[in-house]
Amino acid sequence: MSRQKPVMDQQDPLSVQEYMHELGLRARGAAKHMATAPTAQKDSALRAIANSLRSNQEHLLKANAKDLKAAQRLGLEPALLDRLALTVSVVEAMAVGCEQVAALSDPVGQISDMAYRPSGIQVGKMRVALGVIGIIYESRPNVTVDAAILALKSGNATILRGGSESLYSNQAIAVCIHEGLLASGLPIDAVQVVATSDRAAVGYLISMPEFVDVIVPRGGKSLIERIARDATVPTIKHLDGICHVYIDQAADLDKALAIAVNAKTHRYGVCNALETLLIHSDIALELLPQLADEYLARGVELRLCNQGLDLLNSHQRFQSQTDLITTATDDDWQTEYLAPILAIKLVDSADQAIDHIALYSSQHTDCIVTESHSLAMRFLKTIDSASVMINASTRFADGFEYGLGAEIGISTDKLHARGPVGLEGLTSQKYIVFGDGHIRQ
């Protein structure tokens, strides 16, 4: 197996700043090459990375075991240990991911909108790579592969900075990626994994606009807030997912029940899970007890507005469930639980629901359940979120479900990319002009 250079270790006298500067220089050099790399060469690298991951499975699991042991010593929570763990099937999934991205069509070089102008020139757009993408993420080591291969396919160079708890795993994965790049003749510096757990590395990475074109942070609120505050490189941010479903007076109750249950309980720890359910008071009398039965059967704690709480407590079967049925406070409307907890509020009109969403939504994904066409269209137009849905579970807000093939994250920014970010989100478009000696009059 080849070794990535430069590596930060005891023998290495580089300061973190010098080290990050060196990574930046190398990335900038590789990016120039990657921008015009032929599709076939990029795809062959992706398949070679898949092969390398499979044949180095044992190395990967051994490196991961070191990380897991250190994490256990540090007393990490079981959920975090679980995210950190590589297994045979996780490694195979990473390899399959490479093959899937190889099979996606190459966005780079796509020409669109070519049209003649009255002056006689022909103007259109060509899709091009962004250049160097810095990706900062936490614990899950498979993100190293996901991020690297999406950037590679879209013609970019990447600098990856994973969590310190997965340092050994990430370095082992980096070696597999480098083997794949080498085998296909692409520059190894096209994918660099930061080899120090010094937190100062993040600070340098986000403030080298001369070397890095965009930062994609994937992680908790404190990471994102630090980056938003300190970055001088543009970012594609992924903030909280405080997602809403509003069940309208004109909703089909069967659809409403299915969507509200699926959006909350399909998976709890994901950003597109339902966190606040809004129900029109006219139908709450019938719908809320049924919904509560479904949620309680799945162990979901309900935090309700007073009106909703009174309604449930008018049924004897709910009166004893004081541990799972409580009163919501204002905090509940602004919390991303990522857990089997649901805030529920009754509203007296669609406008009240829209106002609540405007106030509390994190602009990730919000949904209305209604049979009213005009209301659905108004909701679609008014709600200012990355994904706005009609009669569909918020769990669909996902790059695979949207047909992007893969995603590097879900942007809650408005500029550049909004919602799930796939290959296209990692590219830009330049204008191209064809003339035949045309001059401006």
Added chain:
Amino acid sequence: MSRQKPVMDQQDPLSVQEYMHELGLRARGAAKHMATAPTAQKDSALRAIANSLRSNQEHLLKANAKDLKAAQRLGLEPALLDRLALTVSVVEAMAVGCEQVAALSDPVGQISDMAYRPSGIQVGKMRVALGVIGIIYESRPNVTVDAAILALKSGNATILRGGSESLYSNQAIAVCIHEGLLASGLPIDAVQVVATSDRAAVGYLISMPEFVDVIVPRGGKSLIERIARDATVPTIKHLDGICHVYIDQAADLDKALAIAVNAKTHRYGVCNALETLLIHSDIALELLPQLADEYLARGVELRLCNQGLDLLNSHQRFQSQTDLITTATDDDWQTEYLAPILAIKLVDSADQAIDHIALYSSQHTDCIVTESHSLAMRFLKTIDSASVMINASTRFADGFEYGLGAEIGISTDKLHARGPVGLEGLTSQKYIVFGDGHIRQ
């Protein structure tokens, strides 16, 4: 005429920070309204602004006279005074601009790419306003109208901060814009013009991400650099235009001559003017003297590489022109002259030209003149600039020429918008999902 509130004056005890905060709050409120304003209402506001500009022509010229008087007292250069001056025809052009933008199609609400996914949901994108746009610009008061109306048509609220030297003119224009908004029932706070020349206002404007979604700076290098350093709000930047034309060995010499002369001499003070001309040495013997005749006839100073200088000096007619024909230094390859000065370099291959452009181009607009299809395609793919042209004058890099209808600037950024930025560049796209009770399996 109505008055804008709040206004910074002696009676007003607001600090600049409080004042900017107040503008931000008002803009955020107006943006919510603007995002869903009907097209007809926005267009009627644009036509009403045109009428107001025409009927208040005298007020505008009077206000501008105050600015001009102050500028003359401060000893501003004639070119700057010229840019600052409003005339009857400039006011009429502003009014016509409003009518032209009213006639453009509304980007907001456009739905594209709706497709069914295997899960049964239908996914696509809807174009939406960005929210609040902060625009920071210098001297030319007609930018106040241009920027305001593009933001208005694209459903955004704006906070405009013009140069201190045009404060009276900008305030008078703001009143006309407010009359138009009022007449059409749109919120006056949709367009706010900062009424203080305190430079601290810029600092607050670029660091209120809670109120401002994007900053568009239009101005000199020092302004852009300050904003790039201090802004916590994302920006759409416009840096220098160090534009190149490369005349290849396989160029049609008539086309080359026409393009090289037009790109440099059509207008000097514009960002898409040619600044460095690269000529293949094989054709320089024939072409360079002809080109030099054309440039010298127009009073353009030529700064050449040694090889080019020797070539010209081998002709007697150029030997006496030592004031207009000089040696280029390395500085010349990195200077945006915005003046009748041209840097000229002979190269021995297309690759050398491409390398020179990669090193010195400001990634604004670069052009190749060649009849070779394969070289043209390679240039198109390789050159990483906002506009890449084949056999056409760089002067075409312009929102009107590209068919955008109007432009708020030319972005040299890669994220979000690249090249001329029109209505579309002031919008974003959100994902929309239509289901019929669909849940995720």
